[in-house]
Amino acid sequence: MLNRREILKTALVNPWWAAEPYAQATRGLPPLKIREVKVIATSPRPHYSWVFVKVITSEPGLYGLGSANNAYLSWAVKAAIEKHLGPFWVGKDPERIEDLWQWTHVRSYWRNGTITNVAQAALDMALWDIKGKRANMPLYQLLGGKVRDAVPLYAHASGETPEACVENVQAYLEQGFRHVRVQMGGGGYGGGGFVPPGEGSRPERGFRGAAFDEERYLETVPRMFEQVRDKLGWQVKLLHDVHEHLTPTLALEFARRMQPIRMFFVEDILPPEQIDYFRQIRALTSTPMAMGELFTHPHEWRPLISERLIDFIRCRVCAIGGITQARKIAALCEQFGVRTAWQEGGENDPVNQLAAYHVDLTIPSFGIQEDNLFPEDVHELLPGTARIRGGYLYGSDGPGLGIDIDEGMAGRYPLVDDHRNADWTTVRGMDGSLVKP
Ligand code: MG
Numbered sequence: 079m080l081n082r083r084e085i086l087k088t089a090l091v092n093p094w095w096a097a098e099p100y101a102q103a104t105r106g107l108p109p110l111k112i113r114e115v116k117v118i119a120t121s122p123r124p125h126y127s128w129v130f131v132k133v134i135t136s137e138p139g140l141y142g143l144g145s146a147n148n149a150y151l152s153w154a155v156k157a158a159i160e161k162h163l164g165p166f167w168v169g170k171d172p173e174r175i176e177d178l179w180q181w182t183h184v185r186s187y188w189r190n191g192t193i194t195n196v197a198q199a200a201l202d203m204a205l206w207d208i209k210g211k212r213a214n215m216p217l218y219q220l221l222g223g224k225v226r227d228a229v230p231l232y233a234h235a236s237g238e239t240p241e242a243c244v245e246n247v248q249a250y251l252e253q254g255f256r257h258v259r260v261q262m263g264g265g266g267y268g269g270g271g272f273v274p275p276g277e278g279s280r281p282e283r284g285f286r287g288a289a290f291d292e293e294r295y296l297e298t299v300p301r302m303f304e305q306v307r308d309k310l311g312w313q314v315k316l317l318h319d320v321h322e323h324l325t326p327t328l329a330l331e332f333a334r335r336m337q338p339i340r341m342f343f344v345e346d347i348l349p350p351e352q353i354d355y356f357r358q359i360r361a362l363t364s365t366p367m368a369m370g371e372l373f374t375h376p377h378e379w380r381p382l383i384s385e386r387l388i389d390f391i392r393c394r395v396c397a398i399g400g401i402t403q404a405r406k407i408a409a410l411c412e413q414f415g416v417r418t419a420w421q422e423g424g425e426n427d428p429v430n431q432l433a434a435y436h437v438d439l440t441i442p443s444f445g446i447q448e449d450n451l452f453p454e455d456v457h458e459l460l461p462g463t464a465r466i467r468g469g470y471l472y473g474s475d476g477p478g479l480g481i482d483i484d485e486g487m488a489g490r491y492p493l494v495d496d497h498r499n500a501d502w503t504t505v506r507g508m509d510g511s512l513v514k515p
Pocket residue numbers: 319321345346371
C-alpha cells in the first residue's frame with residue numbers, strides 16, 4: 079500500500095493528463111501544423127462552379143476538405159484563398175478551430191463579405207474534418223452525438239398547372255418525402271405570377287420577356303395550394319418560396335391568404351432589405367415564415383431570431399462561415415423557439431451538404447433540410463457524398479465529414495463560370511424594371 083508521500087510522488091511524475099488512456103486517445107501524436115492549402119476548383123456540370131479547399135497537415139496523410147461555394151463569384155473566391163487566406167493559414171495549428179475562425183474573421187479587416195465568409199467556411203469545415211479524422215469519428219460524434227436518426231429533407235415539386243403540381247407532390251410522397259415545396263408556373267425564376275413573353279401592355283422597344291406581376295401571383299399561388307390541400311389532405315407538409323418578389327404590403331396580404339392552407343413555411347416573402355416588415359407579418363398572421371438564405375451578417379439574423387419574428391432560419395452553411403457559425407445560430411434558435419432549414423440549391427456541392435448534415439444531426443433546433451440530389455458521377459468525384467433515401471439524408475459515417483475528392487477526376491472538369499447561374503437572379507416587371515430575386 080502506498081503512503082501519502084508516495085502517492086504524491088507518483089502523481090507528480092505521472093499526472094492525470096499524461097496517464098495512459100489520454101495518451102492512447104490522442105495516439106501520442108505530435109502537434110499539428112497546416113502544411114499546405116490547396117484549392118480544387120471544378121465544374122462537373124456547367125452550373126456547378128465548385129471551389130473546394132484541401133487543408134493538408136504536417137501529419138502524413140491527414141487532411142481536411144471544405145466548401146467555398148459561391149457559384150456567382152467562384153474565380154474571385156479561388157483567388158482570395160490562393161493569394162490571401164491560404165498563405166495566412168499555412169503554419170497555423172489546425173486543432174484550434176475557434177481561434178483560427180476568429181483570426182481569419184478579422185484577417186481581412188472588413189468582415190462578413192460574400193467572399194470572405196465562404197473562404198472562412200471552407201477552412202472551418204476542413205478543420206472539423208481533420209479533427210474528426212484524428213479522433214476516428216464521424217463529425218456528428220464530436221458535435222455531441224445524434225439527436226435524430228437521420229436528416230429529413232424537403233423535396234421540390236413544380237408544375238405549369240395546379241393539377242400538375244398535385245401530381246408532382248404525390249410522386250414525392252410516394253418516394254417517402256413528408257415535406258414538399260411547391261412552385262407553380264413557368265416564366266421567370268420561382269414560377270407563378272409571370273405574364274408570358276411579349277404579352278400584355280409593354281413599352282415600345284422595351285422588355286419582351288416573361289414579366290413578373292405581383293397581383294397575378296397573389297391570385298394564382300394560394301389557389302393552387304387550395305387545390306393541393308383539397309386533393310392530398312392535411313398529412314403533407316407544404317412549403318413555398320416567394321423568392322422575395324413581393325412588395326411589403328402584398329407580402330402581408332400573401333401571408334394572410336396562405337394562413338388557411340396551414341403551411342409548414344413560406345420562404346423569402348421579403349427581400350433582406352425589408353426584414354423590418356416581419357414585425358407586421360407576425361402581428362397579422364400565423365403563417366410560419368422562413369428567411370435568411372441571402373444573409374451573411376449576424377445583424378441580419380439576430381433580430382429575426384431574438385424577437386421571434388420568423389420560424390425558420392435558412393442560411394447556407396458556407397455563406398455564413400461554416401459549421402462553427404451554423405452551430406452558434408442553431409444555439410441561438412434553440413433559445414427563442416426558432417428552427418433551422420439550411421439552404422441547399424441546385425448549384426450547391428456535396429461538401430457543404432455534409433457540413434449541414436453533421437450540424438442537423440446534433441441540434442435540437444433543427445427544423446428541416448433542403449434536398450439536393452447529385453448525379454452518380456458526382457458520387458464518383460466526391461466519394462462519400464451523402465445519399466437520399468425515402469426522404470432522408472444519410473452521410474457515409476466515415477471519420478470527419480466522411481467525404482473525399484478524386485483530384486484527377488476534378489482536373490478533368492476545369493472550373494467554368496456558367497452565366498446561367500447569374501441569369502436566374504434577373505427578374506423584370508412589365509416596364510422592364512428589375513424585381514428583387
Ligand atoms: Mg429561397
